[in-house]
Amino acid sequence: MSSIRDALRRAERERIAREQEGHRPVAAPAPGAEPPPRPPEPGAAAAPPPARELKLVESPQAPTIEVPVDFTQELALFRQGVESAVPKPRRALVLTSATSGEGVTTLCIYLATSLAVRDSKKTVLIDANFRSPKTTRVFGLLGRPGLSDYCTSRAELAEVLCRTDSPNLYVMGLGTDIYNPSLVLSHDRARNLAAELTQRFDYVLFDAGAVLGNAETSMLAATTDGVVLVVRAHKTKREVLGKAEKLIRFSGGTVIGTVLNRRKFPIPESIYKRL
Secondary structure, eight states, X not given: OHHHHHHHHHHHHHHHHHHHHHTOOOOOOOTTOOOOOOOOOTTOXXXXXXXXXXXXXXXXXXXXXXXXXXXXXXXXXXXXXXXXXXXXXXXXXXXXXXXXXXSHHHHHHHHHHXXXXXXXXXXXXXXXXXXXXHHHHHTTOTTSOOHHHHHTTSSOHHHHEEEBSSTTEEEEOOXXXXXXXXXXXXXXXXXXXXXXXXXXXXXEEEEEOOSTXXXXXXXXXXXXXXXXXXXXXXXXXXXXXXXXXXXXXXXXXXXXXXXXXXXXXXXXXXXXXXO
């Protein structure tokens, strides 16, 4: 009997302790402190992660290149074609050509500027032409850390991105360590760069060197959403273009289209468009 009474007394003491615990006052938050997060409602969808912000190292702004009025309509059609071929909210593209001298850099600069200024798309243009870094020269980024320095861990992303006069346009120069392009692009940072930047930008554009003779362009193509081949009218041969496409596909890249550059009209263009 004594053991039963002891058990009952212990049960009564535990009940009283639980009641006191339930009525214990909760400490009020300090003035100005944020309230604790509310638990999610049952069945509610998880909120999407916020866009990742990037604090850039202060540097002189690069100039914005004005897009000629004649290119406006063509660039709008180009963007429509890209969005149809790559139906994603954010895109990383390589612009290249089969051989050099076909106008890739000019198209890259005009396209990036048009996307940022006209369409208000947050855009980054990256010079990936190790043989002829024209984009780096145009924006005055020679001697500054850039793509090669980031890929080889000599600089961080915030140090290699440069603002321009347009709040939506950023530029990354080629950088200083460019002696072995294939080695530069073999690093994990290079393979993950496109995915890293598409978390912060609507468009990531790589101005790459010609496919034929430059193995690094095919390596870069495999890390992006698609490749656009620039073809110079009356210059690029069909078989040369076909060979470039095969190299890109063999490396794991995807050719989403071509752009005919420097076309000539046998009759005035104003009349040609009405035919």
